[in-house]
Structures are given as structure tokens and as C-alpha cells.
Amino acid sequence: MKVVADDKIPFLKGVLESENIAVDYLAGGKISAADLRDCNAIITRTRTKCNEALLAGSPVEFIASATIGFDHLDTEYLDKNNIVWTNSPGCNSSSVAQYITSLLLNWAVKYDFSLRGKVLGVIGVGHVGRKVAKVGEALGMQLLLNDPPRARQEKSDCFVELQEIISKADIITVHVPLEYKGQDQTYHLIGKDFLSQLQAHQLLVNASRGEVADNAALREALKKGTLRGAALDVWENEPSIDLELLELLDYATPHIAGYSTDGKANGTSMSVNALAEFFNLSDRLKNWYPDNVPMVEKNHLTLPASGSEAERLLAVVSQSYDIADDSARLRRDPAAFEELRGSYPLRREFHNFTVSNCDAVCSGVLKKLGFITE
Numbered sequence: 152m153k154v155v156a157d158d159k160i161p162f163l164k165g166v167l168e169s170e171n172i173a174v175d176y177l178a179g180g181k182i183s184a185a186d187l188r189d190c191n192a193i194i195t196r197t198r199t200k201c202n203e204a205l206l207a208g209s210p211v212e213f214i215a216s217a218t219i220g221f222d223h224l225d226t227e228y229l230d231k232n233n234i235v236w237t238n239s240p241g242c243n244s245s246s247v248a249q250y251i252t253s254l255l256l257n258w259a260v261k262y263d264f265s266l267r268g269k270v271l272g273v274i275g276v277g278h279v280g281r282k283v284a285k286v287g288e289a290l291g292m293q294l295l296l297n298d299p300p301r302a303r304q305e306k307s308d309c310f311v312e313l314q315e316i317i318s319k320a321d322i323i324t325v326h327v328p329l330e331y332k333g334q335d336q337t338y339h340l341i342g343k344d345f346l347s348q349l350q351a352h353q354l355l356v357n358a359s360r361g362e363v364a365d366n367a368a369l370r371e372a373l374k375k376g377t378l379r380g381a382a383l384d385v386w387e388n389e390p391s392i393d394l395e396l397l398e399l400l401d402y403a404t405p406h407i408a409g410y411s412t413d414g415k416a417n418g419t420s421m422s423v424n425a426l427a428e429f430f431n432l433s434d435r436l437k438n439w440y441p442d443n444v445p446m447v448e449k450n451h452l453t454l455p456a457s458g459s460e461a462e463r464l465l466a467v468v469s470q471s472y473d474i475a476d477d478s479a480r481l482r483r484d485p486a487a488f489e490e491l492r493g494s495y496p497l498r499r500e501f502h503n504f505t506v507s508n509c510d511a512v513c514s515g516v517l518k519k520l521g522f523i524t525e
Contacts, residue, residue: 152430155186156194159493160217161415162441163194166423170433180489187211192430194422197223206234213429217418219243219278219409220360222329235429239421241278243414245500245521247358248282250408251324252501252520253474254382255290257402258322258354259461262379266461267291272320274313274340275327275359276301283324289519290464295320300335317345322354329360339365346372353378354401358408361385366393373399382474384408390488397485404477405491411472413500416444447471447499454508454517463513467522471504 152172156163157179167174177186179198187193187209194215195201201214202225214236216224221238229236259266271287273280276298287294295316302310316323327337341357341364349355355378357364366387372378373396382402386392389406397403420440427436455466469475480491501521509517514524 152192153190154192154194154426155182155190157182157196157199157217160194160196160419160422161412162419162443163423166436166439167426170436172432184209192426194426195223199223201225201229201236203228206232213426215239215422215425217242217415217422220328222360237422237425239418242417242421243409243411244278244282245502246409246411246414246498247279247326248286249411249472249500250358250384250404250474251283251356252286252290253465253468253472254356254402255286255322256461256465256468257474258380260459260465261401265459268293269321270295270319272297272316272323274298274316274323274325276310277326277328279358280326283326286520289516291516292322313345317348321352323356325355325357325359325363327359327363329362337363339363339368341365341369343368346377349378351376351379354380354382356382356384358384361387361389361406366396370396370399392485392488394485397482402474402478403481404474405481405488407477407492407495410492410495411498411500412444413503416441445497446503447497450499450504452504452506452522454506454510454513456508460513460516464516467506467517468501468520471501472498 154167154172154174156174156176158176159179175186179196182199184205190209190211192213193211194217197218197220200223211234214224214234216238218238219240219242224236226236255266269292271292272295273284274297276284276296284294284296295311296309297313297316298310325341330337343365346368369381370393373381380401383400384404385406423439424437452467452470455463505523505525506517507525509524517524
């Protein structure tokens, strides 16, 4: 048995080989049809387009993507040709929630407002959106949730129409899959019409897929002052991003919102487990999780005694993750977009950190965010 794997998938090397499985580790964006001539399975990320051009005539039976998204998989072609595929839903949802937490607190300090009572509009309330909504709740925000597929299926009154979010939300965050057609099309969901209806106090972030937001339209809206500000983690035409738009954004990052080390470990584990189930490999692989996930040196933090609530919380959150650092790195060298992703530093999620010197109010918020408090 032989597997081709993206060489940037962490914790994978040596795992399958220990079960006498041959593995070729290749750059995800450069995997070619020639590489798959004697390959039974692929473990991939978003940079490998798994379609007819890559797979026709190959012996590939199974593809596992160590990512939430699967728009890099031509699922119609895969299904027609009996190639089983899996993704890793929810693997990095806590990582994206951590990213949004840092963003919200940075915005609150940057623009000098309290998050308490602000309205957070969450577009897309799946694995990621649910956790982002919990972040909003923890920070004392009011929520507006939009998810048409869930609204139809669940017939719940907890969801609102997109128009209500556009008109009422102070901060809008987008967490939808990329769909090019159908009643739930999300391609350019954030387009000229959407943006033209925003108001000068509103803030917008897209951490879903680059093509969900019309980058040219967003650039023009920011130049006109249609909205207060915006942040992007995902871009059209990655890694060749719009440099003028980059300069207009409050925060700009290279598709790393879900790049916590915990999220990566989850995605790799889910892919190995799925591969083992499909090929009926050992129970060890069916239940495997990396045991070598590194810990940061400083995981005992102290809440500052003074400052606004947002400033104090940001001081703690920034010691675990600060979006401003990632944004600064991309601004310094936009051409290094892929390198910044490939060499992303160690980042652990909130539950790995203990915070001392907590008062009742901040302790309650930090606990809801996932920190251990004392």
C-alpha cells in the first residue's frame, strides 16, 4: 500500500510507515498525476486540487483532507469514480474561535469601545460559527445568527435573514463553505450589494474562504468609507493577494485562522483515523492521536490589575495568540504568503493556559473562553 501526503501536514511522518505503509511526502501544490501512478490514497490540504486532471487513470481509492473545507476536492468527479473522500469537520473550529477572540478584543481597544452590548452577526453557524457565537456570548455581545441550510432543516426561530445582520450588526463575521451555485451560493456573498448596505460604524471579517468576499468590491468600499473597517484571513487568488486591499485592512493574515497546533493535530488525527477505517488497518491507527504535540514555554499567565475590561482581556489573550503579530508579518512581506503558512509558529489554544490574579468578572469571561483560572 502506498500513500501520497502533503509534506506540510504536521505529526504525520513516521506514523503510517510504522505499519509498513509507504508514504511519499510532496509539496501540496505540486502533486501531479505522475506522482499517483502507484498510489492508493492521498492525505491532503487545500493546496492540492483533487480533480479529473490529477486523478484520471490513477489507482487512488481514498482521499483524506486534513482540513474543514473541501472545495479543493471535485466531489462530483470523486463520487462518480468511486473515490471515497473525507474532510475533517470541526478540527480547527476552536482555533478560528481563538482568532476571532483576538480580533474582537483588538478592535475594541483600537476603536475604544466596549464589546458588551455590541451586536455580533455570525453568517454560517456550523462547527466554526457555533464556537464563534460562544465567544460573542462570553464577551457580553448580542448575537444574530444566519444559516439558511440549518434554518430550513431545523425550522428554528434562532436564525435571522441576512438582511437583518446587514442592518443591525455592529460586527459581522463570516464562516460559510464556498458554494458556487444553488440556493445557498456563497461565492461573492460579500459583494457590491452587501457592502453598499453597510454603515460607517460596522466592522467585517472573512475567515471562511477567499472567494466568499469580492475583494475588489471590499477594497472600493473601504476606500469610500462605506464601513468602519475590515479584516481578512482568506483572499481571492491566494497567494497572490490584492496589495492595495492589504493596506486598507485593519488586520490581514495569510489564511492561518485555523492554524493552531491543536487544530493541526486534530486534522491529522482525523485523516489517519479515516484512512485506517477505510483500509481496515490496525486499531492503533483507527484511534491514533499525536502524542508529541509541543507546549509553549509560557502557559501560566497573569491578568493585569488595571485598564478597561477589553484591555485586560486582550493582555491575556495576546499572550496565547495575537492577530496583530500575524498581520504585521504579512504586511512586512506579502510575497511570503505561502512561506508564512508553511513555517507557522507554535500556537496553542486557550484551554492550555492558566490565568492568575483574576477578578470575578474577568474570571467568568476567561473561563467561558476556555482558559483555566485561579
